[in-house]
Amino acid sequence: MPMIMLLRQIRLFSQVELSRLWLTRRGLMTLAATAVVWFFLLRYAIAPASEILQEPNFQKSLTAAFGMLGLHQLLNWPAPELTLYWMLSLILLPFLSLVFTANQLSSDAARGTLRFISLRSSRTAIVLGRFCGQLIVQLCLILLSLTATLAISAVRQGGISWQAIEAALLISCHLLIVLMPFTALMTVFSAWARSSRLALSLAIVSLGVAFGLLSWLIYHQPDTAFLLEYMPGAQIWQLIPAQGWQSLQLAALPLAQTAVFLLIAQQILSRRAL
């Protein structure tokens, strides 16, 4: 397929996913659920914890306790709200991503809608288009929650600095890259499963079994511990204390994982009877 046609179809699929978020009842429910979750996190976790993070005694304690691990770097974000947002998002969003992106292909396949689409588009374009669409949707949700976090910071500090905006952009880039392999993993399972619920269950069970088997293997063969570094999300612990744009060098592994998962999803959908 000519590359221009492929890119055009990916754009069209992405536009549909954006419309699904902003213009359908289900999408608006997703937005509402996200807003509620972040309201409680911002109101009852991030805002009060930001005050604590600013106390000099707490900062000294944190540096003393976790200085070896580099966690004191967390205090270097331009606003304490961003520090807490960064930590919460890195841990929460991969799990939420599994839930929100579980229905990339399975419903359309079960309903037969993919039969209409596959007469007009290659299965490769369908896989890449749906994946990109889900990423853009998640980027929207990240930007919305980050904007709310910056707003809380601005209210508390009485203004907002350029450094805070730049840090927010860096956080959104990092989070998008962190979510890529999880979203691609759900592309795989939604290409294979007959429903989004089954796709989600399979993903959770597969990740659990993979971690379990690796743990067992590492227990018996400690030399194989390096395999854990190739699991989706393995770079998250290195990312927590990371600062600055140079930390994007940690993106290589999730990008490679994403490419592998998308290739598997493409192969599954190409062989699947529609």
Add this chain to the structure above:
Amino acid sequence: MNNPIIKVSQLTKSYGRHKVLNNISFEINTGETVALIGQNGAGKTTLFSLLCGYIKADSGSMQLLGQQPGSQALFGNVSALPQDAQLDPAFSIGEQLCFYGQLQGLTARAARAETERVLALVDLGSHYHTKAGALSHGMRKRACMAQAFIGSPALILLDEPTAGLDPANALHIRELISDLSQHTSFLISSHNIFELERLCNKVLYLQDGQLQQHHAQPNESTAHLSLQLAAGPGNAVVDSEEVCQQLRQLAGVKEVTAGRNHEYQLSYQSQVVDDFDIRLLQCLAANGWQYKQLSKGKSLEQQLFARKKMAAV
């Protein structure tokens, strides 16, 4: 005209041990409207799915417009109404058809215009903004059919196009297919023999995984007539034995068989009498019998299933 738009050769498809299609071969030429007939489970939908590229064949080859099924060169040139496929209930039918048009390569504006055109074709012009989930079964079916007409493809595959439609809409769809068949080739699967008889000039009959090809306009020396007499209040009492006896006395008649509901099948030598139908009408008038329906040739149903019955006997 002898330009195959579909060429299938030695196609085989099995599900487990059950061989659904067994080494079938056929060709469909440009401009033909072809019926695909068979009992439930005969393999019609499997053949459709193979031609659309939804599933892979075990062996054999298929070409549509000279391309493999599912090939990118077919996007926009081949379309289909798959059985039981539904549009996304979350979006309006206009949005979805517009999206399909754009996937085929149309600009947003052209896709919108094309969507309005095809929705008007199936009498859903006023439902552009209606969500697929809010439509009745028949309207959803027509919306699904509309997507098959986007971009005026060269070949359209329709699996049960009028199933679930009310008689008025079924008639409308038949007329629409008839009009479009001037420029487009159709392969239509249906259990409605009368519908296929009206629309199609070639029949593919699937039976036990094998294909029997049948042309709807045979060139035989023996001609056939189908007759149905009117019965009930205001009409003479009809005794089928007597009717058969009278009809057998007509010149050139080879065989008369009585069916249910005052239906009769007549076979006669067309070379012997060229005004047989007039003589038949005169015979009916002389006996005071009113006819309800008189048609030349055997119905497709009789051609296909009477032969099957004879084979079974």
